[in-house]
Amino acid sequence: MFVSNWKIGRVLGIPIHVHASWFAVFFFVTWSLATGYLPETLPGLSESRYWGMGGISSLLMFLSVLLHELGHSYVALHYRIPISQITLFIFGGMAHMGKEPPNPRAEFLIALAGPLVSLLLGVGCLGGAMAVDALFSGLGLQGFVVLGGLLGMVNVQLGLFNLIPGFPLDGGRALRAGLWAWNKDFNRATSQAALTGIGFGVALGVIGAVVLAGAWSGVLGHSIAANGGWLILIGAFLFSAALSSKRQAAMRSSLAAVTVRQVMVHPVVTVPPDMAVQDAVDQYFVAHGFGGFPVCEEGQVVGVVTVGDVQAIATALWPWRRVRDIMCPVPQAFCIPPDWSVMQAMERMAHGGWDRLVVVEDGAIVGLITRSAIAQFLQLHQSEA
Ligand SMILES: [Zn+2]
Numbered sequence: 001m002f003v004s005n006w007k008i009g010r011v012l013g014i015p016i017h018v019h020a021s022w023f024a025v026f027f028f029v030t031w032s033l034a035t036g037y038l039p040e041t042l043p044g045l046s047e048s049r050y051w052g053m054g055g056i057s058s059l060l061m062f063l064s065v066l067l068h069e070l071g072h073s074y075v076a077l078h079y080r081i082p083i084s085q086i087t088l089f090i091f092g093g094m095a096h097m098g099k100e101p102p103n104p105r106a107e108f109l110i111a112l113a114g115p116l117v118s119l120l121l122g123v124g125c126l127g128g129a130m131a132v133d134a135l136f137s138g139l140g141l142q143g144f145v146v147l148g149g150l151l152g153m154v155n156v157q158l159g160l161f162n163l164i165p166g167f168p169l170d171g172g173r174a175l176r177a178g179l180w181a182w183n184k185d186f187n188r189a190t191s192q193a194a195l196t197g198i199g200f201g202v203a204l205g206v207i208g209a210v211v212l213a214g215a216w217s218g219v220l221g222h223s224i225a226a227n228g229g230w231l232i233l234i235g236a237f238l239f240s241a242a243l244s245s246k247r248q249a250a251m252r253s254s255l256a257a258v259t260v261r262q263v264m265v266h267p268v269v270t271v272p273p274d275m276a277v278q279d280a281v282d283q284y285f286v287a288h289g290f291g292g293f294p295v296c297e298e299g300q301v302v303g304v305v306t307v308g309d310v311q312a313i314a315t316a317l318w319p320w321r322r323v324r325d326i327m328c329p330v331p332q333a334f335c336i337p338p339d340w341s342v343m344q345a346m347e348r349m350a351h352g353g354w355d356r357l358v359v360v361e362d363g364a365i366v367g368l369i370t371r372s373a374i375a376q377f378l379q380l381h382q383s384e385a
Contacts, residue, residue, distance in 0.1 A: 005087070014073055014083045014095075016066065021090035029061065030054040033150075041146050053143065057150055062088065064121060064155050068162070069093040071117030072110055072170075079106045092158070104181035111173035115159040122155030166200030167193035168241050187253035190245060197242025204235030251378065252343055260345050261338040263377045264359045264367030270296035271305060271323055278318035281310060294358050294368065295327045301335055301358050301365065303327035335360040338367065342377075345369050 004020040034054035038045075042053075069086045073095045076083055082098035101107035129148030132141055165171040172193050179189035208231030214220035215228060271280050271293045284293055285307060292306035305327040310318075313326060335358045336345055345357055349371065359367035 007085075011066075011070060011086075012073060012077065012083075014070075015085045017085050017087045019087055019089035022062075022088045025090050026058050026062065030058045033057055037150070038146070042142060053147065057147060060147070060151050061154050064118065064151065064158060065093045067121060068114045068118045068158060069095045071113040075106075075110045075113040076101075079110070081106075081110075100186070101177075104177040107180065108174050108177035111170045111177065115162045115170050118155045118159030118162070122152045122157075122159060124152075125149070125155060126152030128152075164200055166197035166238055166242065168197060168245055169200075169238065172197050172200075172242075185253075187249045187256065190249035191253075194242045194246035194249065197238055197245070201235045201237075201239025201242055204231050204238065206235075208232035208235060254378070254381065255346065255374070256341050256343040258342045258377070259338065260336060260340045260342060260359055260369050261367070263342055263373055264338065264369045265373055266359075266367035268294065268358070268365050268368045270294050270301075270365065273297050273302060273322065273324040273327065275323050276319055277310060277313070277321045277323060277326060280305065280323050281318060285310065291372075292356060294365070295323055296365065299363065299365075301330060301360075303329045304334070304354075304356070330354075334358060336369075337361060342369075342374055346371075346374065 005017050007015050007017050009016050030051070031054070034047075034050040038050045038053055042050075065088060066086065069088075073083045073086065076095065076097055079102060081101065084096045084098055086093060086095050101110055125148045129145045129152060132148065133145045162170040163174075165175045167173060167176055167190070175196060176189045176193035179192050180186055183189060208228045211220065211228030211231065212225055213228075215225035269284065269288055269290070271284055273295050275283075280293075284290075292304055294301050295303040295305055303324070305323050309326045309328065313321060331352075333348065333352055334354065336348060338359050338361050349355065349357060355372075356368060356370040358365055359369055
């Protein structure tokens with residue numbers, strides 16, 4: 001299998017991953033510093049020195065992006081939001097949060113923590129570079145001054161760019177927090193904030209295209225063409241991320257209004273745990289054509305058996321093994337009441353890693369809700385809308 005993601009360590013208990021696309025950025029930044037920026041600002045050094053300094057600067061920029069994400073993560077962990085990993089990729093970094101923030105205040109603080117870290121680092125580096133320049137001029141520390149200045153500018157830009165109020169950028173998240181506090185509807189706030197993300201995505205793309213056209217026609221310098229291309233890429237990325245957030249919000253709000261009872265399938269066919277696998281195949285899987293069945297004993301759900309469980313053992317063993325031996329045991333959380341919303345059911349499925357849940361009312365099984373039934377329901381109702 002092609003691996004595109006490498007784990008490089010762990011900070012605050014969070015695994016840090018680097019995506020393959022990050023290496024492209026690393027080499028591009030190192031190359032452009034070593035062959036352009038550094039020889040211009042620090043003339044008279046050897047080529048290997050420029051490449052060494054370029055590499056160190058790129059690594060420190062990578063560290064800056066990581067610290068920005070750790071800023072978000074630190075506040076998120078404070079609100080008990082699990083962070084599964086931090087990924088560094090071509091457009092920067094991303095902290096993968098296990099769930100949505102519990103309230104607008106939490107979302108606001110998590111969103112602003114990253115840019116705050118970047119701006120503080122930026123101001124610190126710029127201040128440090130200026131102090132070294134003023135106090136120790138003539139001591140041959142010009143390299144540190146240039147590096148500090150460069151890193152300071154990068155961090156300030158990182159902080160300011162992320163404050164653009166287009167969701168899902170940090171500024172857009174802060175905006176969503178405000179809209180969420182204002183209209184008390186998380187999905188509606190997401191949808192509105194995503195609109196600004198779409199708008200900023202288009203605007204960045206247009207600005208990038210103008211810059212590119214200017215560079216081509218000779219009005220602007222040729223060296224600025226790469227910036228135009230970069231703006232178009234970032235604009236496209238923001239546009240597509242905002243659009244998918246908007247679609248997801250629309251889906252979530254329609255699923256929040258539908259109850260499990262409306263979507264569940266019934267009556268439910270259950271399998272007894274002491275039946276031979278061969279009999280279960282003949283009498284249930286083949287006869288009904290379903291992908292899986294709850295296993296019930298004295299009215300209680302004790303497990304679930306799927307086609308995959310059956311296929312995992314050799315056909316010759318089917319008459320000799322019982323359903324109980326191959327089923328997946330399930331906890332109480334596998335059963336939900338019919339008046340839950342479909343959204344709640346989906347969250348429960350995601351949390352437990354299941355693709356179906358049993359619906360129980362007054363101690364009796366009344367239905368089964370599956371991912372495929374929800375997908376089918378959505379498809380039917382989207383065409384209505
Ligand atoms: Zn951020």
